[in-house]
Amino acid sequence: MTPTLLITTDYLAPGDEVDRLLREAGYATRHRPLRGTREPGELVAILDGCVGALIANEPMTAEVFARAPELRAVVRTGVGYDSVDVEAATKAGVSVSNLPGVNANAVAEYTMALLLAQARRLVTVAAEVRAGGWPREDGHELRGKTLGLLGYGATARAVVPLARAFGLTVLCTTGVPESGRGDVPVRFVDLPELLAESDFLSLHTALTPATRHLIDAAALARMKPAAHLINTARGAIVDEAALAAAVREGRLAGAALDVTGTEPLPADSPLRDVPGITVYSHLAGQTAEARREAGLDGARELLAALQGRPRCSLNAHLLPDNDRR
Incomplete structure (x- = not known):
């Protein structure tokens, strides 16, 4: 019987x-695209008989791994893997991989787009024109301002030259x-200074x-009233109720949230x-170029993992026998 792979991206x-x-590598494929949310029971059903999975932000819980006994490898077609219980996967003998840096350039460009949109009020202005207005309030230039980066992985590193080209000073925690x-x-500083200076x-x-709710009411209170928050990482890093209150009350100028x-x-x-908060639909890494690279890299990683030779596994070193094909 031909082994089957689930694809949900x-x-x-x-x-x-x-x-x-x-x-061509000898597998059958089962496409069940994730759009919106999916309950664990549904995921278990579509994983039935699958030895590997190329996934989106699936809720890969301990229950799912326990009820998918044939599963041997899971690959996220992206960087974040917080939806996957890696410890449970390890106990189940399943290799879990992500794709570090696969969409770094796409997210870096998108980050700069959000900075510009916030600084020049682009979304608000377009909405007011659509409603029949003709707003003429001024915006702000990026040159001479300070950009704070929380984190220094592949995406943050890709942001630095773009930010410098716009004349921004870059700080990082x-x-x-x-x-x-x-x-x-880049000047590396501790978090309180990053919050206060950005x-x-x-x-x-x-x-x-x-990092869950790291940007909470106390952190927001350290920021400049004229500052903007940009989030292309994970939504739960921010206390959303505290952020909404800070912007509503004028203690923060605004936020652009892709997640x-x-x-x-x-x-x-x-x-x-x-007003001042714009929410997008998790599109930072979604360019044609990044999607193609993520799909192909993810497929190659899945094949390698099933052959016991993953390149980006988060837990292969903990598995007693990762040659599972």
């Missing part, structure tokens, strides 16, 4: 080059040791227990209808 489709690559930072035109604070850190704690954005989210 919504931009991958039957017959595309990723599908052909996997089928990171856990990356000095030996791994390189000789870059005109734009851009989040580029992973969601972990330590939210719950996606799609719930009807009762505190982020809705707050």
Whole structure:
């Protein structure tokens, strides 16, 4: 019987080059694109009989791994993997991989687009013109301002030359040791200084227990009233109720959020209808170029993992026997 692979990333489709690559390697494919949310029971059902999975932000919980006994490898077609219980996967003998840096350039460009949109009020102005107005209020230039980067992974590093080209001074708070930072035109500071000095604070850190709601009411209170928050990382890094209150009350100028704690954005989210806050639909890494690279890299990683030779596995070193094919 031909082994089967599940594909849930919504931009991958039957017959595309990723599908052909996997089928030519001797696998059958099962496409069940994730659009919106999916309950664990549904995920278990579509994983039935699958030895591997190329996934979007699936809720890969301990229950899912326990009920998918044939599963041997999971690959996220992106960087974040907070939806995957890696510890449970390890106990189940499943290799879990992500694709570090696969969409760094796309997210970096998008980050700069959000900075410009906030500084020049582009979304607000377009909405007012659509409604029949002709707004003429001034905006702000990026040159001479300070950009704070929370995190210094591949995306943040890709932001630096773009920001410098716009004349921004770049500060960064990171856990990356000095030996791994390189000789870059960035000043590394602690978090309180980053919050206090940034005109734009851009989040580029992973969601972990330590970073969940790291940007809370206390952190927001340290920021300049004229500052803007940019988030292309993970929604739960920000306390959304505290952010909404800060912007409504004029203690923060605004925010551009590509990610939210719950996606799609719930009807009762505190982020809705707050002047100065613009919420986008998790598009930072979604360019044609990044999608193609993520799909192909993800497929190659899945094949390698099933052969016991993953390149980007988060837990292969903990598995007793990762040659599972």
